[in-house]
Amino acid sequence: MRNLNYLFLIAITIFFVSCSSENEEPKLVEKIVTIEVEMEGNYTDYMVTFSVHSMLSGTSTFVAPVLDQPTELNWTQVIEQGNSYTLSFEPEVPTISATSSAPIHSLGLVFNAVYLGGETDDSFQPLSATVNVLADGEVYRQFEYEALAPGEVSVPLAEEITF
Structure with missing residues (x-):
């Protein structure tokens, strides 16, 4: 009888361990995200x-970014099927800002x-x-970008971020 109790206890332990949340996907955290770019130097050149x-x-719903700054511009290229929004311009102001139109869990930027x-x-x-990625108003990640000297090939800042 004593061996039967030990076997029963082992069986219950194995059952609870096998039902643990190890195999469960971690829950995705979704936040309203703002990307702010502050430029310095001769940025107008x-x-x-x-x-x-x-x-x-x-699980995989596309969310469109809203271009907040510069206010007088719109995205220069939009590929909705690829969830890609690009702004190419000669800046007159030192700030670029875009905000997610809904809470998101991941993004890429260049x-x-x-x-x-x-x-x-x-x-x-x-x-x-300086590129700041804000999640619900708090700085989540910060990146620094330096343009190369005139005449040299530029190297883009490209980042993938998951919250």
């Missing part, structure tokens, strides 16, 4: 490309700047930028 892609909610040409002098400062 550059062609800037800012792209937001793969904004997802739920930022790049290409010098438009012309003569530079000793006072020329290449474009630099």
Whole structure:
């Protein structure tokens, strides 16, 4: 009888261990996300490309970003089927901002700047930028971007973020 009690206890333990949540997918955290880009240096001498892609909610629902700043511009390229929104322009103001139109759990972003040409002098400062990704108003991630010297091939900042 004593062995039967031990076997019963082992069987219950195995049952509870096998029902644990190890195999369950972690729940996705969804937040309203804002991407803010603050540029410095001679940013008006550059062609800037800012792209937001793969904004997802739920299992795989596309969410569109809303371009908040510059207010007078719209996305220059929108591919809704690919959930890709791109803004290419010569900046007149140092700020770019886009916000998710609904809570999301992941996104991708690309930022790049290409010098438009012309003569530079000793006072020329290449474009630099700080890219902040805010989740529900709090800075979640921060990235730094430095444009290369005029005449060199630029290297984009490309990031994938999951909350």
